[in-house]
Amino acid sequence: MTVKQYDGSAGGWGALLSTTKHLVKSENVSKNIRNLLKTNQDHGFDCPGCAWGENDEKGRFKFCENGAKAVNWEATSRRVTPEFFRQHSVSWLMKQSDYFLEYQGRLSHPVKYNAETDCYEEMTWDDAFALIGQHLNALESPHQAEFYTSGRASNEAAFLYQLFVRQFGTNNFPDCSNMCHEASGVALKQAVGIGKGTVTIDDFEYADAIFVFGQNPGTNHPRMLDTLRQATRRGAAVVSFNTLKERGLERFTNPQSPAEMLTGKGTEISQRYFTPKLGGDMAVVRGMVKALCEYDQQQQSEGRRSIFDQDFIACHTQGVNDYLARVEATSWQDIVEQSGLTEAEIRQAAEVYRQSKNVITTWAMGITQHKHSVNTIQEIVNLQLLFGQIGKPGAGLCPVRGHSNVQGDRTMGIDEKPTEAFLDNLAKVFDFEPPREAGHNTVEAIKAMLAGESKVFIGLGGNFAAASPDTSLTQQALSNCNLTVNIATKLNRSHLITGYDSLILPCLGRTDIDIQKAGPQSVTVEDSFSMVHASAGVVESDTAEMRSEPAIIAGIAAATVGNSLVDWHYLTEDYGRIRDLIAKAIPGFGDFNEKITNPGGFYLGNSAGERRWNTSTNKANFFAHELPVHLLPANLRELSQDPVFVLQTMRSHDQYNTTIYGFEDRYRGISGERKVLFVNAADIAALGMNDGDLVDVESLWPDKVERKIYGFKLVAYDIPEGNIAAYFPETNPLVAIDGKGDLSDTPISKAIPIVLSSSVQADNLIRVKSG
Template identity: 45%
Template sequence: MRDEDTGEEIVISNYTGPSGGWGSMKGMARVLPGEHPGPAVLDTLRRQNKPGGFMCVSCAWGKPAKPHTAEFCENGAKATAWELSSNRVTPAFFQRYTVSELAEWLDHDLEQAGRLTHPMRYDAATDRYVAASWDEAFAAIGATLKTCDPKKVVLYSSGRASLETSFMYSLFARMWGQQNLPDSSNMCHETTSVGLKNAIGSPVATIQLDDYEKCDAIFSFGQNVGTNSPRMLHTLKECRDRGVEIVTFNPLRERGWESFADPQNPLQMAKLQKPTTISTQYHQVRAGGDIAALLGMCKTVIEADDRALAEGGERVIDHHFIAQHCTRFDEFATFCRDAEWDRIVHESGLTRAAIEGAASVYMRAKAVIAVYGMGITQHRFGMDSLYMLVNFLLLRGNIGREGAGPGPVRGHSNVQGQRTVGITEKTELAPVERLKTLFEFEPPTEKGWDTVESCRAIISGECQGFVQLGGNFLRATPEHAAMREAWSKLPIAVHIATKLNRSHLHPGKESWILPCLGRSERDEQATGPQAVSMEDSFSHIYGSVGKVTPAADTLLSEPAIVAGLAKAVLAPNPNVPWDDWVGDYGLVRTAIENCYPDKFANFNERLFEPGGFWKGNPASHREWQTESGKAEFNVPRALNSSGFAEKEGRFRLVTLRSNDQFNTTIYGYDDRFRGIRGTRMVAMMNRADIARLGLSDGDRIALESDAEDGVERVVEGLRVVEYNIPEGCIGGYYPELNYLIPLEHHALESHVPAGKSVPVRIRP
């Protein structure tokens, strides 16, 4: 049977192989030829994620000072080949296809068409994009933007943009008098930024890469390592080789957390040595059930400590640490003692014995790292999940010492770094006084629009323009039907991009595509070849140098495009030498250092330090920059983070990426680890749910929103796939199922769309 959209043969199987190994090799061999990347890709992969080399545009996992021979993974290789595609989207391409025709193409096919080569303007009369010169583009865009209220224009950015570009972009916005600066971190990771900041005074991981060499237990929550950060598997394998226990909580059985064959281990590749078992315990928590699972473990720890006190034994909790560094422990401890096991078991979907078994690992360990992804934060009460994780670590002093602490895994190359250098809608997170002094302008103080607020403004018609620095905002957002309709009514949309995507194909009154260099390509400016920089999940900063001949000599770099827009919109400011900055990115780094001297001292001198240089983190030294001046225990508002009640017939939809995917980029149709090939239109369901509903594996169903807001949202044509997922939960692919996520279904404080527990019903 073939998928009617993709034309691919649909094959559903039970994948039993390990992550990594020959499967990864075959995955690369299957996808890379379609990009026709040319011989330059091999040299780029050789230099990828190495000191002085090219920093991958995929995930933000750390780059070791002493790298492996091949310091790239399957998805990183796909991302590099995707960028180095020899396929081209020239003006002639747009003469062959109208925008209406292209809007019917699949996401995979749009980006597979190749690299954009020329600035393009949408012509409504012919329904085509037509070529323009850079001077024409900047002049026309500038003229339109100057007629807009800057506070009603969105300047979105993707996590792939460098620190230099991001700094210039945020400065452009503030000099224009606004800070509507949502980005992919704001869309995906803001719960961490807000929650960790509130609880421990730091919005990012407190650990560094070498802390994995010093821990003796790792707890993972809501993170799919095999697909989203495969290079992390080398670190996990090294941990397992020295006996570190790894306890995993995730609704789906994800192969990366089960088994790994190291592609750089000849014995494992020759099958003379068994693959490494990664997780020593694997707990399939219900979607949104992490609060209850963590509560059960905390309850176990506290009650064990109570018994030790009563019996005169060794205490389990680090009371010295808590007395010196924490607040509100007594309130939290009382909450845990009073919690009923029946409720904990029901909400988590785990047995009491399983939870207590996990807690026993925690109590034995001297240094614990808690790894987590969006699986615990992208919920209505995602903040409570994160607070519970912090509570869990604080109980035994596992924050602010070697080998211990929270380790959020960022899924995009520089998504964390952008926020570091000013991409934020919040005035308190921007160096306002330094900007004012250094550049002699009055920065805005009114809070800008975040992702959800930007979507509201687009749907209501309040938004007057949208500038997109990378990314595919329209495809990535919730409430997709309303967003798509409103997107085509925008007065102006400007897309800085390397490839064609869905956001480009619903043009409004004025739409532009501005093609840019890829990070792997040689960036030659007035002073010679340039380097850019980015930040990883551990707050380390790296330089990156592209070497490949650009896809076209008509491309501009991202800094050059941002400078061109800024000069077209803003009045000249002698303190902001846009042209000099484009000619020498080192001058931009000096400006960053002047704005953030505590994080970027000697920026240019340290740019290529092996392993990157650390920008520092007060919480790593037990300096708590919170309102109380201490690390804070928090009592959760609910035992399930979904934020909606259980009802007969209501399921919790978990949206997922496939193995052949990076964010909205679809490399192919083989989700190898889940055994699903040829289609993305699936609903992964528990066997008992399938039987109870009178369905069979392979049946076609529709999913409809059960949000109780009066809006009909339906996705039809989904194939039922029997899968190892908890009862009452359904797994399906992002972004296809974004149609089902209401805009107002988001994390309450952070406004992150809650795509990991969406209320849906099944319609046969």
């Protein structure tokens, strides 16, 4: 491991060098260069990485460094064949790193686990489908099966999946949204009547200020940096709030700008950059509103007009008086103590907001993975409502999604709590009665499998065992199952946690050419801005026995529920037939097949963006929440006398969710290691430790279950005292299954109470060296 401060911009030559390195690593260089030129382009494929949208600018590359990693990682020439599984037992594979598992290449054949040999063995597709149907139909209730979905599934695959599962008889749809942006959906539906962002990417061209909360675009959605770069270059103010100082929000060099590349200067992104304490963002926004209210009162006392948009408030909102009373009752002392910022800093942010005509607020998982995330997001909405900053050009709400189609999957019905209107449409179009009771989310699914209540797990993509909270409990839950099925492109940790029967089914990726009976097929995806567009793979390679996700779902469905509802295989012969059904069942998708022929696709629309409020009050709702009394469980002192820190999990720069591309976290200066803790230097000194020491980490939770990880290296970093950051999935064992957000059930991965101790591994090293 090496630690070296990074002084350059995000992007720039470092991004080009990294892209080149991963091109070579793919062992498919010439083809992948052509693939990258087709990424996010018309008549190309949608990047399998993030969900950031595209403008209509022509003649530009439309991939970023981490998008290039995702394409190269997927479009590798390496293959995991039946011979590979004959040579490597599951027990041996369990000892290998997550990086090693995925680096072996693309899964080539369907395989089934043999407990006697401890190896996966090849099987036919027909036998795989028959076995799945046998297990599902043997259940006492459809609710004993869990149907997980990763956000990379296409609209066509997701629609077929939910249709099959609802015909089977359950709404058990745990999915990756439950673990990341569930709080956004809950908060926005209550406040403005739709669980999506209200802006389009074009709105960023008209914003006077962009407030960025709890996100690291430089690593997680780098194409956003070019959008922010263009905004700042025309004079918009970017104000960022993030516990860590992330290089992408400080300075960015666009690799497609010759002037910036040659001079190396880059563009300053954030005019103001604040580092609140973990969980302190709600207090920050409350403080901004309090400062603005004080200014407004002064204005009105001097006979001037209110700074708030009183016409908008009167016409479009409800609850403003209760909210403003709550703001007035909140003391600056509580705001400062909880936020970790000074009153002066909060007033600076408020002043930028006040002077801006059009404001966009954006956020990501730094906001959504706290106990009080729903309240925090509604506090952000309150601020926007006071100034009428929703439903006009250059203004609105922008939750930035992760997976490239996680939003589309929800639109297609991957939802454990579907609306009555959605179910009514399904019933009308397909002439059956779908289940009405709520199904399991991710946390509920884990608990049901742990208790033996759910006996089958089917994963449409993803890496459930690594991505979910409380790793040991999640693995135990999966191993309790009678059947686990993983539909995947590459080998990962989840495939090694086997039930009584376990299958791995290899699927085509976003980059692969998908040929069905009617010829090459395209699928569709929805980005963070509700734009739906076509995606068609371009990679010509040996796909062996891989099948498309729609074809795999059709095979499972036919073997389980038969063809009385629909002819599943007929639908997958031509995906246009699936889109015709989507057009009938889901509002906004009329003329679906025709619309996706348009360059850039089509916009689904947004009711709140049009100032139509589909809430219980038919208005946009202010919420008068109190600030949390405690950001952590109040009884922690009973659990430990040692100093308690707050840990957030996060990605490295060589990572997308649980996929590890390498061991370079360039912008944070880390190379060659992932078991690191980013800690304030003063905290390291107060512990009597040194930068570089090895420590063990234990999380604290009222259930008093021991959750501990070993041998992590301390790295002094610019982070508020009392806060620590580290990579997941290595730190997911510390996330308590019952540590979840109010109303959202999202695991609290950004506020884990922990204590540190000198590492047992370090002690062993010392003893070995001295003896």
